[in-house]
Amino acid sequence: MFTDLIDKVKHKLPWNKLPAGARKVHSNNQEINKKRENRFCNNSVSTAKYNLISFIPKNLLEQFLRVANIYFLIVSCLQSFSGLSPTGRVGTIIPLAFVVIFQMIKDGFEDVKRHIGDRQVNRAKTKVVRDGKEIQVRWQDVVVGDVVRVGKNEPSPCDLVCLTSSSPNGLCYIETSQLDGETNLKIRRALPITNDDYQTPEALSKLKACVTCEQPNDQLYKFIGKIKLEDENDAPIEVEQILLRGAILKNTDHVYGLSIYTGKHSKLIMNSGDAPHKVSKVERVTNYGILGLFALELFVTLCCAIGIGMWQSRHSSMWYLYHEFSTSSTIVTLQGLVTFFILFNNFIPISLYVSMEFVKVLQARWLIDQDLKMYHEESDTCASARTSSLNEELGQVEYIFSDKTGTLTQNVMEFFKFSVNGVSYGRGVTEVERKMKTLNKSTPKSPSTPLKQVKDKPFHDERIDDGKWENQKDKDELAKFFTLLAVCHTVIPERSESDPNDITYQASSPDEYALVKAASQFGFKFLSRTPNQITIQVNDDKKQTFDVLNILEFNSTRKRMSVIIKDVTSKKIYLQTKGADSEIFKLLKPNQNQVHSTKEHLKQFAEQGLRTLLCAQVELDPKEYQKWDQEVYQPATTALKDREEELTKASQQIEKDLELIGATAIEDKLQDGVSDTIECLADAGIKIWVLTGDKQETAINIGYSCSILSNEMDILILNQTDGDGLRRELERGMEGLLRGEEEEKKETAVVIDGACMEIFLKDVHSKK
Numbered sequence: 001m002f003t004d005l006i007d008k009v010k011h012k013l014p015w016n017k018l019p020a021g022a023r024k025v026h027s028n029n030q031e032i033n034k035k036r037e038n039r040f041c042n043n044s045v046s047t048a049k050y051n052l053i054s055f056i057p058k059n060l061l062e063q064f065l066r067v068a069n070i071y072f073l074i075v076s077c078l079q080s081f082s083g084l085s086p087t088g089r090v091g092t093i094i095p096l097a098f099v100v101i102f103q104m105i106k107d108g109f110e111d112v113k114r115h116i117g118d119r120q121v122n123r124a125k126t127k128v129v130r131d132g133k134e135i136q137v138r139w140q141d142v143v144v145g146d147v148v149r150v151g152k153n154e155p156s157p158c159d160l161v162c163l164t165s166s167s168p169n170g171l172c173y174i175e176t177s178q179l180d181g182e183t184n185l186k187i188r189r190a191l192p193i194t195n196d197d198y199q200t201p202e203a204l205s206k207l208k209a210c211v212t213c214e215q216p217n218d219q220l221y222k223f224i225g226k227i228k229l230e231d232e233n234d235a236p237i238e239v240e241q242i243l244l245r246g247a248i249l250k251n252t253d254h255v256y257g258l259s260i261y262t263g264k265h266s267k268l269i270m271n272s273g274d275a276p277h278k279v280s281k282v283e284r285v286t287n288y289g290i291l292g293l294f295a296l297e298l299f300v301t302l303c304c305a306i307g308i309g310m311w312q313s314r315h316s317s318m319w320y321l322y323h324e325f326s327t328s329s330t331i332v333t334l335q336g337l338v339t340f341f342i343l344f345n346n347f348i349p350i351s352l353y354v355s356m357e358f359v360k361v362l363q364a365r366w367l368i369d370q371d372l373k374m375y376h377e378e379s380d381t382c383a384s385a386r387t388s389s390l391n392e393e394l395g396q397v398e399y400i401f402s403d404k405t406g407t408l409t410q411n412v413m414e415f416f417k418f419s420v421n422g423v424s425y426g427r428g429v430t431e432v433e434r435k436m437k438t439l440n441k442s443t444p445k446s447p448s449t450p451l452k453q454v455k456d457k458p459f460h461d462e463r464i465d466d467g468k469w470e471n472q473k474d475k476d477e478l479a480k481f482f483t484l485l486a487v488c489h490t491v492i493p494e495r496s497e498s499d500p501n502d503i504t505y506q507a508s509s510p511d512e513y514a515l516v517k518a519a520s521q522f523g524f525k526f527l528s529r530t531p532n533q534i535t536i537q538v539n540d541d542k543k544q545t546f547d548v549l550n551i552l553e554f555n556s557t558r559k560r561m562s563v564i565i566k567d568v569t570s571k572k573i574y575l576q577t578k579g580a581d582s583e584i585f586k587l588l589k590p591n592q593n594q595v596h597s598t599k600e601h602l603k604q605f606a607e608q609g610l611r612t613l614l615c616a617q618v619e620l621d622p623k624e625y626q627k628w629d630q631e632v633y634q635p636a637t638t639a640l641k642d643r644e645e646e647l648t649k650a651s652q653q654i655e656k657d658l659e660l661i662g663a664t665a666i667e668d669k670l671q672d673g674v675s676d677t678i679e680c681l682a683d684a685g686i687k688i689w690v691l692t693g694d695k696q697e698t699a700i701n702i703g704y705s706c707s708i709l710s711n712e713m714d715i716l717i718l719n720q721t722d723g724d725g726l727r728r729e730l731e732r733g734m735e736g737l738l739r740g741e742e743e744e745k746k747e748t749a750v751v752i753d754g755a756c757m758e759i760f761l762k763d764v765h766s767k768k
């Protein structure tokens with residue numbers, strides 16, 4: 001309570017306020033950057049709660065926020081000062097001091113650990129460019145306006161604008177698991193205007209640039225800013241040119257970036273906020289218990305005080321506790337109130353909190369930290385209780401919210417099946433299918449997918465393996481499909497220095513990685529990419545090159561991505577797209593034969609727990625394309641406001657009348673032990689929510705295989721997009737729920753579609 005207040009006041013203090021307007025950062029010009037009105041801070045951060053000066057007052061304040069401590073403080077004061085104490089003067093203050101000191105030592109010890117952690121981070125080494133040379137400095141000494149070098153597998157020490165990258169085309173990859181928990185790589189791009197000319201420390205130390213950006217804020221995925229080089233026009237800076245503090249550089253030798261937000265102003269720190277003072281449920285209950293005891297004590301005290309008042313008025317003799325005797329029974333009653341209050345102070349046990357703290361420390365250090373069942377052998381890691389104040393909450397978790405990909409599943413995608421021209425290929429049996437078989441909830445089998453054991457390669461089908469696809473009657477359609485897999489993506493190939501034929505792929509989307517790998521298994525090998533061209537090799541001999549005219553990028557709202565390419569030999573222009581079936585079916589040209597059978601296949605794939613994508617393409621008329629590119633697309637790319645929406649609108653204008661090429665199905669296996677873990681959690685009565693972008697059928701079947709859903713449950717599927725239908729379905733669900741409660745065994749699981757959820761939330765909002 002008080003700590004919140006202190007924080008609020010702190011933010012209002014004039015010297016803590018950020019200046020209004022934009023932040024201007026000058027490269028290689030510390031004179032301007034260090035001006036006081038900029039209020040740039042240094043790059044050291046502190047996650048500790050106390051420092052040497054604030055430790056005693058702050059900790060005491062926190063401790064005396066506890067009801068019991070306030071109570072004992074009052075008792076101690078009365079005991080020492082009033083002269084009415086039936087016990088010694090120090091009867092309470094000594095145990096209280098002991099309790100407070102014990103707690104202080106424990107808090108101090110935990111804070112010292114935080115200080116040590118902070119020190120390690122603040123003193124870690126990084127390299128910055130100063131006077132034409134790279135020098136090593138501590139993280140805490142990096143200042144706004146420094147050009148920082150981040151090497152491979154190193155974290156970025158502060159928020160940087162990426163100026164140059166050692167990789168071709170200014171690309172680099174980062175892993176942001178510290179920021180958002182996602183382990184897949186994300187692509188970042190160096191600023192085009194600096195990438196080519198400022199590759200060396202000498203060049204970088206001559207860089208005269210001014211970056212104008214927002215004041216520090218906690219928005220991890222938003223950035224508005226521009227850069228101005230001497231004698232050049234302003235250029236916009238996009239989110240994809242920002243490396244946030246804590247992001248780790250991967251697969252790129254090094255990048256140089258201009259530091260714009262440091263220390264407590266960096267987005268990661270702004271986003272994490274101060275650690276709040278948490279009170280566990282047990283402690284809350286204890287507080288109420290103490291209030292009850294206190295009321296009881298007051299009552300008993302009152303009775304006794306009135307009693308002695310009455311005794312005195314009848315007997316007119318001195319009560320044995322008092323040396324001096326008042327003749328007024330009212331005064332004796334008042335004196336009695338204090339005396340009995342002190343006498344009965346043991347109603348509330350002073351050692352209560354100490355015992356609780358002691359037990360918690362033992363639980364944390366002894367039971368949790370050394371629990372062999374929570375030991376991970378491969379990484380030699382034990383469980384670690386960072387704080388012991390919330391131990392008992394662990395047993396009272398009611399809900400768990402989980403992501404699916406990468407949390408329940410391994411995020412290792414394997415191409416498993418596909419469908420082209422109404423024929424389904426791929427013979428493997430998925431993990432989900434096997435699990436469903438054991439659950440006796442067999443998925444509908446099609447004649448083309450008999451259950452057979454998987455070979456070492458996840459995809460196998462004797463009809464098309466080892467180049468035999470060329471003998472199929474659908475060979476042209478198959479070739480089109482494989483070409484699309486090899487071309488329509490944002491994967492980047494990397495050749496190893498020792499063997500140029502050895503190509504590894506870098507992808508920010510593990511699905512795309514699996515598709516490109518699969519295409520090369522069929523002989524359509526993706527060889528190289530430049531900003532404007534992509535080359536693939538067909539059957540080890542023929543090279544095919546395409547000019548990449550545009551890439552209409554993937555985002556979660558569009559649920560698809562497209563490329564517009566020009567075949568260098570035939571000069572034809574195509575738009576190729578792949579994405580969620582819910583989106584792509586809407587964009588198809590009407591009356592295509594294979595649509596019906598592809599839908600059937602998609603349903604089967606999804607029921608086998610596979611992640612599906614639909615592939616389609618269209619040949620564009622060059623004139624129409626030119627018109628669209630110049631009049632619609634290019635203006636959208638340079639829009640300064642709502643660029644993403646503008647691009648989405650522009651893409652919608654060209655992604656239409658598509659010809660269906662095929663469907664892909666990718667398996668993402670469950671992590672080890674997921675099913676058992678979820679069963680345990682469910683047994684403990686914990687409700688689990690999982691979020692996924694998969695197709696509904698895939699989600700449901702994965703739900704079964706990881707035991708979130710089971711045959712014994714009522715499953716309520718909410719995918720109605722009209723309010724009335726949704727209401728009806730909810731009512732039906734509620735009836736089921738009540739029935740289930742009566743029968744005392746049936747549980748209800750709810751599957752909610754995203755669109756349906758939106759209606760739901762809108763409704764809630766409007767009611768508010």
Ligand SMILES: Nc1ncnc2c1ncn2[C@@H]1O[C@H](COP(=O)(O)OP(=O)(O)OP(=O)(O)O)[C@@H](O)[C@H]1O
Pocket residue numbers: 403404405509511512554555556557559560561578579580581612613691692693694695
């Ligand atoms: N690289 C891609 N190209 C085209 N479409 C894609 C791509 N990645 C995903 N999609 C489609 O977009 C939909 C939404 O994907 P998104 O990545 O937003 O889901 P998500 O929230 O990450 O879910 P999950 O955690 O299950 O991956 C997917 O169901 C898929 O159909």
Ligand SMILES: [Mg+2]
Pocket residue numbers: 405693
């Ligand atoms: Mg995804």
